[in-house]
Amino acid sequence: MEDEREKWISETIDTTRDMSRAVAPIGLFDKIMVDIAGSRVMTIPKWQRNLGAAAAILLLVLNVGIGMKYASGDSKDVAQVENEGDAFLSDYELYDL
């Protein structure tokens, strides 16, 4: 059993002896020449494309939603300008005004 296992392990490692080299894909040289010429040809992975599309859709939906809310004019969440300095002075009564 032990010998059989050792034999199997040795055979597994020795599989590299009969290996041939992986061959570079056809057309790669042309891609490299385009890359060198300045415009790099890149394959964007599918998950990156999906992530980009999802982010763009999310941004669009949020912008449209906020735009519609603002246009309807019934929002109480609209930011308002406040003099923060005054509030600070008044809250803590640091100085007599």
Add this chain to the structure above:
Amino acid sequence: MEDIQRMNAIAEGDQNAFRDLYAQFSDRVYNTAISYLQKREDAEEVTQTVFTQIFRKANTYKGDSALATWIYRITVNTSLNYIKKKKRFSFLSLQDVGREREDFVHPGFLLENQEKGKLLFRCLDELPTKQKTAFILGFIEGLPRQEIADIMGQSLKATESLLQRAKGNLRKKLEKFYPERRKPKK
């Protein structure tokens, strides 16, 4: 043509000299890259990067080492950097990168060796970087020990020791898979 003359010609923009260099080294670069990355698309990207660098940095080749050694060094560094970069951004990936690697079969294996080869590469991927590099260059690329030492910038003795440790660790890791192989098929 001498290595240094070839590289000077490439530095001056000689596309024929570059094409010849590509014909001579592309498979070695691709085979090394695919052994590290265990994914065809990634190996293609690394090969592209390596040759782009060779073209752009041709003038920095001074003939201190053999041209093949210089190219292998660029390939090993580019592959390792690519793995680092990929690990850094792996949290963004929706795919299971580990699963993909487990299924990887190096295209150079004979059909009857593919199952064993798959396990070997799975274990190889878990080795420390230096041991992995020594094993890939020595047993997959089939380079002489001295050339591996030159590429890795270390002594011949240190390289031999690394290869021994790499083989020893692979044996230990492969042991785990033996019972799995012995399970009867349902």
